[in-house]
Amino acid sequence: MAATGVLITGFGGAIYLIANLGPGPRDGLMTGLQRLTNYPIALVRGSIEVTVVIVGAFLGGVVGIGTLFFAFGIGPALALSILLLTKLFDHNSVD
DSSP states (O other): OHHHHHHHHHHHHHHHHHTTOOOOHHHHHHHHHHHHHOOOHHHHHHHHHHHHHHHHHHTTOOOOHHHHHHHHHHHHHHHHHHHHHHHHHTOOOOO
């Protein structure tokens, strides 16, 4: 079930990023860093999520297997979803 949740979240994020509906704060940071660094979107998003998990753990938050699965899985899920949707709808890019 966790894998399904990560895939659905990645797919949903790809839909609104491709539709240019305006990214939220974390997705805005992701797209901005990707433009600045030219690193793959999966790596940028994964790095953001892992950083947030580490900060949360240091602040006393609980880090479980689901948290780690999401942190490491959302970047590839988002990147794959963007790739599939851009091919499906013949869209140029999310930028």
